[in-house]
Amino acid sequence: RTGDKRADRIPRWVRVNERLVRPDELLEALQAQGWTRQEEGQHGLAPKRKSFMVSPHLGGCMLAFHPSQTSNLVEHHLYRDGKIVLQDLASCFPAEILLCEEAKTVADLHVVDATAAPGNKTSHLSALLAKRKGLSRITAFEKSAKRFATLCAQLDRAGALSGSSRCQHTARGAVTAVRSDFMEVNREELADVTHMLLDPSCSGSGIVGRLDHLSSKTALLDERETEEEEQSERLAHLATFQLAMIEFAMGFPSLRRFCYSTCSTHVQENEEVVLKALKTTVAQSRGWKLAGKSSVLPSWPTRGLGSECGSEQGLADAMIRCDPGGSMSDEATTNGHAQLEATNGFFVTCFVRESENKSREK
Numbered sequence: 001r002t003g004d005k006r007a008d009r010i011p012r013w014v015r016v017n018e019r020l021v022r023p024d025e026l027l028e029a030l031q032a033q034g035w036t037r038q039e040e041g042q043h044g045l046a047p048k049r050k051s052f053m054v055s056p057h058l059g060g061c062m063l064a065f066h067p068s069q070t071s072n073l074v075e076h077h078l079y080r081d082g083k084i085v086l087q088d089l090a091s092c093f094p095a096e097i098l099l100c101e102e103a104k105t106v107a108d109l110h111v112v113d114a115t116a117a118p119g120n121k122t123s124h125l126s127a128l129l130a131k132r133k134g135l136s137r138i139t140a141f142e143k144s145a146k147r148f149a150t151l152c153a154q155l156d157r158a159g160a161l162s163g164s165s166r167c168q169h170t171a172r173g174a175v176t177a178v179r180s181d182f183m184e185v186n187r188e189e190l191a192d193v194t195h196m197l198l199d200p201s202c203s204g205s206g207i208v209g210r211l212d213h214l215s216s217k218t219a220l221l222d223e224r225e226t227e228e229e230e231q232s233e234r235l236a237h238l239a240t241f242q243l244a245m246i247e248f249a250m251g252f253p254s255l256r257r258f259c260y261s262t263c264s265t266h267v268q269e270n271e272e273v274v275l276k277a278l279k280t281t282v283a284q285s286r287g288w289k290l291a292g293k294s295s296v297l298p299s300w301p302t303r304g305l306g307s308e309c310g311s312e313q314g315l316a317d318a319m320i321r322c323d324p325g326g327s328m329s330d331e332a333t334t335n336g337h338a339q340l341e342a343t344n345g346f347f348v349t350c351f352v353r354e355s356e357n358k359s360r361e362k
């Protein structure tokens with residue numbers, strides 16, 4: 001434990017896995033087992049109370065429990081059966097933003113999750129595609145062997161893994177998991193890919209109560225100056241990798257829309273990477289820009305840092321930035337109440353390609 005008080009304010013967020021169960025059925029099952037639904041109000045979720053709230057965001061599939069209920073939830077059969085997924089609210093934004101404009105179309109989509117393990121966002125994508133018309137599918141890449149095994153297990157539990165017996169109820173949004181370095185895939189062989197999630201490795205500095213964004217070596221250093229130097233070197237290294245991933249994604253022949261996200265609070269991995277990406281040759285030649293706020297969860301209040309985006313307010317508004325723990329009152333902190341809009345630190349934005357015609361004119 002880190003003693004970070006913010007950890008007590010962030011609800012244990014639970015996503016209803018709509019591949020396997022409807023939100024109303026799930027709420028009924030919970031209520032039948034003695035959980036009470038608490039309406040949004042002045043007071044957050046109190047510890048030791050068997051209650052939950054439903055987020056007004058993301059169509060009723062995000063439930064908030066007090067963080068002290070985490071072990072109860074992990075042991076719950078709804079979790080073991082894959083009907084609920086323990087996933088932070090902010091971590092559900094990328095899939096929602098990626099597919100929001102496609103929800104009502106019947107077009108067949110091929111969605112890539114470039115850096116998929118442990119698979120929470122992949123299984124969310126899969127649930128959203130299962131609800132759509134059209135024969136959409138997902139290819140999920142993961143480089144690490146160990147994490148690839150976790151990815152497959154999670155997707156199987158969520159009923160999303162293509163070919164698995166648990167996935168037989170619908171082929172829509174089924175996932176083919178591929179153990180591979182995303183940067184080494186042949187983009188011509190993936191010429192039908194239309195949408196993508198890019199959630200690359202990052203410092204993890206937005207994850208409350210987790211210290212592994214500081215390497216053990218760094219954490220033990222006495223000299224603050226050296227620590228800061230190491231931190232900035234590490235961030236520069238990560239930012240270079242993140243930018244390279246975005247540039248590679250921008251070269252997919254038919255890609256129309258992709259989300260870039262991190263669970264970092266550092267400007268270097270977020271606004272700075274995005275602004276650099278917009279200035280790259282591939283972005284300019286292929287007509288990549290940021291999707292406007294209206295299709296990037298406009299109801300979410302906290303946006304990119306305007307101070308980093310220069311004079312163009314639209315750019316900052318096109319990004320979402322979540323502060324770890326959200327904005328909490330002193331009362332909530334003292335009482336250990338979890339609040340409905342508190343999440344871990346997170347950043348997400350969405351790139352879209354201007355029409356073929358427009359990009360040809362350039």
Ligand code: SAM
Nearest residue numbers: 115116117118119120121142143181182199201
């Ligand atoms: N999107 C995941 C989720 O929500 O569950 C979390 C992804 S995690 C931040 C980043 C993942 O990318 C790690 O599992 C890491 O092993 C993987 N990764 C890093 N570089 C990669 C690459 N070049 N190709 C494929 N996967 C990569």
